[in-house]
Amino acid sequence: MNRRQFILAGLGTPAITLHPGSPINFITDPATSLILPGATPRTRPRTSRMRWAQLAFVENDPKHFDPDFWLDYFRRIHADGALLSAGGVVAFYPTNVPHHHRSDWLGNSDPVGEMIKGCRKMNMSVVLRTDPHATRQDMFDAHPDYISVTADGKPRRHWANPDLWVTCAYGPYNLVFMTDVHREIMQRYQPDGIFSNRWAGHGICYCRHCTENFKKATGLDLPRSERRLDPAYQKWEAWRKDRLRDVWFTWDGEIRKQRASARFIPNGFPDKLETGKFADFFFADQQARRGVIPPWSNAMGAKELRAGLGMKPIVNIFSVGVEEEYRWKDSVQNDAEIRIWVAEGVANGMRPCFVKFGAYIYDKRWMKAVEKMYQAYLRNETYLKNTAPLARIGLVYSEQTSQKYGGKPWQEKSNEHALGVYQALVEEHLPFEMVNDKLLDRDHLKPFRLLILPNIAALSDSQCRQLRDFVNAGGSLLATFETSLYDEEGQPRNDFGLTDLFGVSVDRTNAPGTTAPVHHSPRHHSPGHHIPRRHSPGHKCRPGRRPHAQLLPPHKNRPPRRERPGRRLQDHQLRIQGKGQTQLGLPFSRHPDPHLSRPPDGRRLPQAGRDRHPRALPQRARPRPQHRAPRPQSRKRPRRLHTRATSTAVSGRC
Incomplete structure (x- = not known):
């Protein structure tokens, strides 16, 4: 038994007591030897692992992907956490929720179940991912009020796939339908949490639910523009934050009913202070840089989150593909770009999580770079745990x-x-x-x-x-x-x-x-x-x-x-x-x-x-310039700009 285990087992109380408002707030689970305040062994989240892997399935993956290939790669990189796509726009498991679209390539298979079974054999934490931002025609026919509406009163088609409809994030689609989906996922697989991508809406929705609820809350009509300094738009922003908080708490409450230690993890919330207050664990979706963005922008995001979350676990989702304006998700970043982006996050306390969109790989060049990084982080894991900022x-x-x-x-x-x-x-x-x-x-x-x-x-x-x-x-x-x-x-x-x-x-x-x-x-x-x-x-x-x-x-x-x-x-x-x-x-x-x-x-x-x-x-x-003999022509260097x-x-x- 080491010293830390002795303290936990013998004293039964935290070794460090801090004021609740202290910015140095140690939070994690037994896997990383820190203590969640007020948590019992049955309610501590198991999401504080150090090296994560995400597979974002696409609809035809159930037919093409090889689960053994991915499980073997997880083993080689010593991943101890997995983030796997489960439902929302597409269900990658045999769902029974009405109008929850199953992948057309699913058949009788259960790729989510296969991956969870293999990950748990390696003692990995598993978080499942949902994406509620769009739906199919059958949902539109059954519940047209679930669809987002534009300012001119028309249902909103998806910008990338005309077969899809964009959903309203502030009404019954999220509060009723997606709650049923999350309940089913928890009952079937008992994951350590559910992470939702693109759950917070896409601008102002003018559906009847939003129109009535906003009028009731503020006494105003929905703003017709998104000018940041427009008082009506600022009222809408405050109302939107309240609605998203309601969605967060509704999903989190249902998830905890099914498993007390599990949590809902939102992909972003419009208030970092409330994120730090309510989240026990967070995924920072800062995948890569584009244009002239400096590498330290990943570190800046980590510092901003830590200002509110303290030392709660933050996982950095990073992409292995190119993230420019016109991106192709099967593209591959060069090794140096991947390394410098991830290093900025890890140096500022985040745990790495690579994301691969599409489980069928066309270009494997990124895999060796991620493998080397993760193996190095495993060797130095002792120094990446139990950290606290010392900056003044x-x-x-x-x-x-x-x-x-x-x-x-x-x-x-x-x-x-x-x-x-x-x-x-x-x-x-x-x-x-x-x-x-x-x-x-x-x-x-x-x-x-x-x-x-x-x-x-x-x-x-x-x-x-x-x-x-x-x-x-x-x-x-x-x-x-x-x-x-x-x-x-x-x-x-x-x-x-x-x-x-x-x-x-x-x-x-x-x-x-x-x-x-x-x-x-x-x-x-x-x-x-x-x-x-x-x-x-x-x-x-x-x-x-x-x-x-x-x-x-x-x-x-x-x-x-x-x-x-x-x-x-x-x-x-x-x-x-x-x-x-x-x-x-x-x-x-x-x-x-x-x-x-x-x-x-x-x-x-x-x-x-x-x-x-x-x-x-x-x-x-x-200082006065010092006169020196001229250098030989062969040793001259080009003049460098200051x-x-x-x-x-x-x-x-x-």
Whole structure:
């Protein structure tokens, strides 16, 4: 018996007791040696396995796929959890629920049952997958009210398959029909949980159920457009969240009736805070990147979920195929792309789960890469369990700002503020965690010494008060752009909600909508090239107060200058306020010509780490170039473009 088993068996109580609101919340099951609060041995979910495999069946798979091939592969990669398609649009088992369409290739077979039997012989956890987003003509004929309706009153055909109808997610199709399907699946197979894909609807539905229920709940008619800032649409978003919560609880309650330890696992919910509150276990469907999305976006998703879920198990569903706009599910990503995407998730606490759409394989090149990764994770499993974040920097994200803020030219793509700061922290190798803006209480902020607010524009008075308490307790704040300039409903304030901390006020003499040139380095553009930039209302330093640090935009052929009290600061500035002793080196700007401002006493702001970019120093502090003998022609290297972002620092003791 090892120490952990002794503690569990001998004491019968958790070895670690934490405050219920603590962000470091250890949750899992006996397989990973952590403890679910309030759970008995009969009700603990068995879904906290470390390496998962998903088979997303297509309709003709019952005729073509080889279950022994897949079970042998699961054995080779040491998978200890399986996610298997069961029902919804298509039933891959002999269902008895009326209008639950059986696969035309099913015959007398039961591929779901065969796979479950083989997985359980290997002591794997099994979660079954349903997909309720569409249905067949027989369902349309029997229950036309189950079908989603467009704004012009027409039943909605499926966008990819004209033989299917899109279902309404907020009415009896989910609450009645899919509840029957989930009950049958639980009674027949007793899985460890049911995961539903595409269960949350596809925009506004104008069926009679939605029309009546929305009118009853709000007194309004359904909005005719999906403009994010339309008050009627925001009412619909809140109503939709309530309806989806009802669906979640209905399915979860029925599943627990059949097996107390089983859970319903939604594929996404419109509120990450409630996801963390109600979910014991979660599948993060972050399959791959497309276009110019950086690999760390997988890690960012993991951090955002962990901000609400704590250390509850999160499984990362990743695709082995190409996930571009026009995708073919039998395509294969190259090995390096698969590895870097999965590594970002695993390094941030997620458990990997490959997904293969279609159980018949045309291209097997991905299989060896996944096998090597999973075997490596098995060898290092000890270090992937029982983890907790130790970062002391918190990067705040805000669903509230995403929903209620915007509408003006300079507020477009406001999410890029967070992306830029995230990239800067990654480049500087600074450990950090994401912080949900609705969890700013003392207990959740206790681990952090510095909070970064990248344009968290919509903050309530209560949230501003919590941030002041954080500063008064010794923490530091770094905020950008219009942080706290709007309330929780997106209504503008006369001044920043945190103006007393920042020491700056809004200067509305800089009229919105004006443009100013932004000069770029001739290394990237021709001399004098400029791009118009839209301005927000400026910021003015309050009399008698100086910002602790500020970032001034670069000026062509001109050294940086210091702002004085009472003078207007530029819109892109850095503000740091706090009693804590903090040292920070933070790349902040996209501009390739970096400049640093100076603190009031004129000292040069120090760089964090080795200063590798002489142009990041003020004009007078730049080192003189050293004259060296020219290199032989054969050793010349092509000139590399400087891409290092502007850095600034605040001195102090960590």
